[in-house]
Amino acid sequence: MKKLAIVSGKGGTGKTSLIGSFAALAGGSAVLVDGDVDAANLSLITGAKIVESNDFYVSKVAAIDQESCNACNLCLELCRFDAIKTGYSIDLIACEGCALCCYACPQGAIKMDDKLSGQWFVSETAYGTLVHARLGIAEENSGKLVTVIRNKGEELALAGGKDYLLIDGPPGIGCPVIASLSGMDRALVVTEPTVSGVHDLKRIIEVCLHFKVPVGVCINRCDLDEDKTSDIDSYCQEENIPVIGKIPYNQSFVHAMLSKMPLVKYDHGLISSLIEEVWDNFRS
Amino acid sequence: MKLLIASGKGGTGKTTVAVNLALAMAEKKIQLLDCDVEEPNAHLFLNPEYSSEVEIGIPVPSVDYSKCNFCGRCAEVCMFNALAVLKDQVMVLRELCHGCGSCAYLCPQKAIHEIECPIGQVEAGKAYQLDFIHGRLNPGEAMSPPLINAVKKAAAVDRITIIDAPPGTSCPVVSAAAGCDYCLLVTEPTPFGLNDLDLAYQMVLKLGTPAGVLINRCDIGDCAVEDYCNNNGLPLLYKIPWDMDLARLYARGEPVVLHIPVWKDRFREIFFHIQAARKVAMRR
Structure with a gap:
């Protein structure tokens, strides 16, 4: 089984949009994981139906028993996250669940409660099983939630004798991205020919190389700025990174999304054949 | 504003x-x-x-081995699994560290101080x-x-x-x-x-x-x-x-x-x- 991530x-x-199409092209031989647990969208274009839901408890949150608290102020002095509010109550959003206050309280007035940090799901889609999640709003630990669904995806792919594990990574370069990337066989970086696209491409490639994941690059909307596209080409050439696809700007991306379908199922023209080429290259 | x-x-x-x-x-x-x-x-x-x-930087633990007796308290209190105490070594997994300071504060031997990690x-x-x-x-x-x-x-x-x-x-x-x-x-x-x-x-x-x-x-x-x-x-x-x-x-x-x-x-x-x-x- 090959483990492939898109970042x-x-x-x-x-x-x-690309991973939805890859899933359709894989024709049931892949298990999908949506690693963007903040804002998961892959289920919207794959006709996902949830078959299993699980609560995700990972963090704890402090709670102060007002009766035993003698207002000594130690918790407030020690907390580095400004999570102890005046009147000795806990700011549930600021609390990181480190438990220092709980251990340190001379009165034993603070306990740590479990906190529901999100939910994760196994869904059946028209193109194979999808494991996805919904991190609680304003929660942390997105990296751990990604690890949970990724492990589940891997387990299902192995058990089902699938050829591919396909992970849709979140934007950025922080913890959920690292959790999506580490240990992958290959990553596809999707970029666009804009100053932001080029800048962010270089940083995500650095992260991929840091975690020793081989990279390929796909330039989406490649005709938006031809100079920037050739900048990306020459950067990749210097870094010895293959550019495995270039896709021009096309409205069928939005139209397919509005029809809640992967693009290759919606449009059978040039864009679909370009996406198919990217997929064939990416998986080989 | x-x-x-x-x-x-x-x-x-x-x-x-x-x-x-x-x-x-x-x-x-x-x-x-x-x-x-x-x-x-x-x-x-x-x-x-x-x-x-x-x-x-964020403060991460550094262990003074002339004071550490490998009691394991630091690993026990760390809610983020950022410390592992072995027979004659304390491993700091700094990418998991939230910089809360629990380990340093709670070490019975006062063997941990914090260093800024960029x-x-x-x-x-x-x-x-x-x-x-x-x-x-x-x-x-x-x-x-x-x-x-x-x-x-x-x-x-x-x-x-x-x-x-x-x-x-x-x-x-x-x-x-x-x-x-x-x-x-x-x-x-x-x-x-x-x-x-x-x-x-x-x-x-x-x-x-x-x-x-x-x-x-x-x-x-x-x-x-x-x-x-x-x-x-x-x-x-x-x-x-x-x-x-x-x-x-x-x-x-x-x-x-x-x-x-x-x-x-x-x-x-x-x-x-x-x-x-x-x-x-x-x-x-």
């Missing part, structure tokens, strides 16, 4:  | 809006903070002259008439919130502040949003845009920050986002149509308000809409 650094470059 | 420019989905135009708003209102001596420290892009459009660069830089400078501050997370680092907080701490308090937020709805955005008194949610009229707007709106509701919506590329999709705003009493402040000039200037890193005068008027209008909506929200 981008910059958001909105077309990761999810 | 402290204005957060946010969106659940990446690539909807946050940076374009933040940069052009700030430039269009330059006479107000606006301060622009780029809090998307994983992939900061605003500087690409502003080419600021930096007057300071500060390394930012995660990125905060740079401050001037661009046009703007004060500009941003952070750059080092590629490979997982934890962006401490750097985001450092960017915000470097800002002046008595100024109109526009903050370009990272995408998503989890801890990095929450760090960027703290202390903001209005949030402009930038979205696009597609199923992904709608899904992620819903998540972002739930986030600002949870944070108690009043919000309004700007629909970018308002004519590429359907009317579901507009319906959503109407149904939820979420003020729709402005719509920007798809515009090839705008896209091409963006690709080259040129702020549109500096090139096409009518866009300056439009962004000033957007600013006044935001100011008015904020006033209405504050009266409630």
Whole structure:
């Protein structure tokens, strides 16, 4: 089984549209994982039906028993996250769940409660199983939630004798991206020929190389700025990174999304054949 | 006014809006903070002259082996599994460390002190008439919130502040949003845009920050986002149509308000809409 991740650094470059198409092209031989647990969208274009839901408890949150608290102020002094509010209550959003206050409280007035950090799901789609999640709003630990669904995806792919594990990564370069990338056999970086696209491409490639994941690059909307596209080409050449696809700007990306379908199922023209080429190259 | 420019989905135009708003209102001596420290892009459009660069680190444990008796207490109290105590060694997994200080405070032997471990830089400078501050997370680092907080701490308090937020709805955005008194949610009229707007709106509701919506590329999709705003009493402040000039200037890193005068008027209008909506929200 090959483990493939799609990342981008910059958001909105077309990761999810591409992976939806890859799933359709894989024709049931892939398990899909939506690693963007903040704002998961892959289920919207794959006709996902949830078959299993699980609560995700990973963090704890402090709670102060007002009766035993003698207002000694130690918790407030020690907390580095400004999570102890005046009147000795806990700011549930600021609390990181480190438990220092709980251990340190001379009165034993603070306990740590489990906190529901999100939910994760196994869904059946028209193109194979999808494991996805919904991180609680304003929660942390997105990296851990990505690890949970990724492991589940891997387990299902192995059990089902699938050829591919396909992960749709979140934007950025922080913890959920690292959790999506590490240990992958290959990553596809989807970029666009804009100053932001080029800047973010270089940073995400650095992260991929840091975690020793081989990279290929796909330039989406490649005709938006031909100079920037050739900048990307020459940067990739210097770094010895293959550019495995270039896709021109096309409205069928939006139209397919509005029809809630992967692009290759919606449009059978040039764009679909270009996407198919990218997929064949990426998986080989 | 402290204005957060946010969106659940990446690539909807946050940076374009933040940069052009700030430039269009330059006479107000606006301060622009780029809090998307994983992939900061605003500087690409502003080419600021930096007057300071500060390394930012988080405190991570360092073990004094002349005092450590390998009792294992540090690993036991660490809620993030960032420490592992072996027979004759304490392993610090610093990418998991949240810098809470529990291990150092609770070590019975006082064998742990903390050392600053660099995660990125905060740079401050001037661009046009703007004060500009941003952070750059080092590629490979997982934890962006401490750097985001450092960017915000470097800002002046008595100024109109526009903050370009990272995408998503989890801890990095929450760090960027703290202390903001209005949030402009930038979205696009597609199923992904709608899904992620819903998540972002739930986030600002949870944070108690009043919000309004700007629909970018308002004519590429359907009317579901507009319906959503109407149904939820979420003020729709402005719509920007798809515009090839705008896209091409963006690709080259040129702020549109500096090139096409009518866009300056439009962004000033957007600013006044935001100011008015904020006033209405504050009266409630």
